[in-house]
Amino acid sequence: MTIAAQPSRISGIRLFWVVALLALSVLLNYVDRGAIGVAAPLMIEELKFSATEFGTAVSAFFWVYAPLCLFVGWLCDRFCVYRMFAAGIALWAVATLLTGFVNGLVLLIVLRLLLGLGESIAFPGSSKIFAAEVPAHHRGSANALIGAALAFGPAVGVLTGGAILEALGWRPIFWIFGLVTLVWLMPWHLASAPLRSDSVTTPVVDPVPMRRLFAIPTLWLMGIAHFMSNYGFYFLLAWLPLYLTKTLGYSISQMTLLTTLSFTSQGIAALVAGRVSDMAVTRGADEARVRRWSMVIGQAMLGTAVAGIWYAGDAWALGAWLVVAGIGTGIVSVNLFAVAQIFAGPRAAGGWVGIQNAIGNASGIVGPIITGVIVDQLGSYGLAFAIASGVAVFGAAWWWLVVPPIRTVEV
Template sequence: MATQSIEGRAGGGRVTWVVVLIALSVLLNYVDRGAIGVAAPLMKEELGLSATGFGLAVSAFFWVYAPACLFVGWLCDRFCVYRVFALGVAIWAISTALTGFAGGLVSLIILRLFLGLGESIAFPGSTKIFAAEVPAERRGIANAAVAAAIAFGPAIGVLAGGAILGEWGWRPVFWIFGAVTLLWLIPWQFAAASMRARARAVPASERVSIRRLLRVPALWKMSVVHFLSNYGFYFLLAWLPLYLVNTRGYSIGEMTALTTLSFTTQGVVALAGGWLSDRMVAKGANEGEVRRWLMIAGQLAIGTATAGIAIADGYAMLALWLAVAGFGAGLIATNIFAVGQIFAGPRAAGSWMGVQNALGNISGIVGPIVTGLIVDYLGGYGYAFAAAAALSLLGALLWWKLIPEIRTLEL
């Protein structure tokens, strides 16, 4: 039976616990997704991967992740989103653990495909739940919790993964990360129980089809800016550890400290930006315009910082530019999903974010391969940093000129 959460909103305390657990799942999502970047300095050598081969392995995640978002978003609007969410987490946790047994490029790619399938639940699922359960004046902090998790996930992943990597090698990184994610399913079963029980059937007349959504210009425009915001973030997430160790000559410890600084800044800014935007909305500010200008600021910051990282001279300047990149990424991650929730409304939030996230994550398919080819055939990272910076700055321009009035649409 097709189901939809929600008839009325759940109590504030219950929603808070669900938001916290969703944020925790996203944190684990990015710990597990980014583990390949942390493990890269040792994994790449042991498995005999070229830069192009490593780029293919990173990209493989998105071959399934992006198109699966379309299907998963549809599932979230028609079935119990809480059960779909748990299934996705289980798939990605098992895939992460099994990556520790990879013996070469082929097995690594296969496991990255399954990881992408499981992790595709994160944003269509969270968007569906937030749009249905979280009021507008709390939308910023709910999405900020997820945005902070996007930041702290890589930071924790780099710290924990770096320690495991240095002590035991790259394979235990995946075994331990996968096991921890499986444990998340236990509190989720209890926290979401009452919401699962309140799920009700969705009349066919109230459903919004993917075909109908694809005729909405705002969805295509949001997908374009989502692509541009993701390109720069994924570039740094996947390639920064390798660049710092192999090209700039920093130790694994120094790489860990630099990347952790960036991700920690991102998390703090995400929480502060979410709180501030909610305060502004509660005092009567136009929510859509608040989030538009925060997105513009975020794109400008990460674009400028990406260029700065490439030319930074010395550890201190690298740290400064990585902090600026974290600032920009924190603003972007807080607002990109909140704007999608506003446009779609509760009825179509899962499907809308499924489409937006699928198209936006095409950058994760093409970006790592393009970067790998640039490094292998153009002799270094310079052009790769230039491309990522330019695309981020283009995103700022399009948020200003392309995105229409941000309001809930009649779908």
């Protein structure tokens, strides 16, 4: 099935800058979200956290983030998404900055909750704008920028955060990252200024009630698919730096290099996958088929690579498997939201992605706690790696056999 392109209501140049800034916001989103993983080797020592306590702090972000995606998606279909982005980023930047002052678990959890509140705008909001403004033959490239940012965010965060950690300690990581995120508000204010008027704001005419979206089986199947897509990525994002330094004995600089390698591969793969998928659609390929099989391949690569990381016998093998994991995750990140935008259409994109993202990010609630308990109780990451690998491989089968035909759902 070919998905028809819709005309954009804003100029090409302004659309480019809006998409670019949205991608940059996602990059900063994952820089700030993943900072706790980079800081973990020294933070855990200073604050004397157990693996379970650290896992709980990582999970706390998703206690608010996942359910709020529902409400934020509802808001994006009814109010000015450009203003909502500014408010969300201001909140998460301040939460990041203040994390550099924590002295215990309770305050860390509170600030992780505020971070989740602010970051809940990112994917429902960007999908709302993309579904309304980006034609089908550019959908892959637009989502590729988001997918690349999703990967380069951790890469930038680990690379710069690792350097800060080694030179200044863990607290300045949060101070610097928070201040940099606040700077994003200035170009966003300029780029979105004309779009905040009623005449060109993303339309809110006849939004789809959330109760109607909840009744669509396809949305629940996509939410489960999203859960399985996220589990392995969040596992590596939160635990890889700690695993490399505390279990395998790599130095902070070696950990930085290996982790950055994985996320950089992910970003490059996302850009390539987005471009290739757009070229295929432009030449007449069935967009639905292209995106389904991209998800199957990406999930299978991620699951295989997570198992390979556990069994890697040396740094070269470990690096190779990290690259494979990055490529698989990059392919997944491009197509996951593109498929959601196809299913939802412009009218329901905000609410649809909000619900799907909420279900999918439940993996961020349960995954870190499960891993923390496993490490504390068994003294090994083996079972945690097995679970992350199994979930990803099962996700490949889910996309192949369970996700229904990819076309806009009548809502």
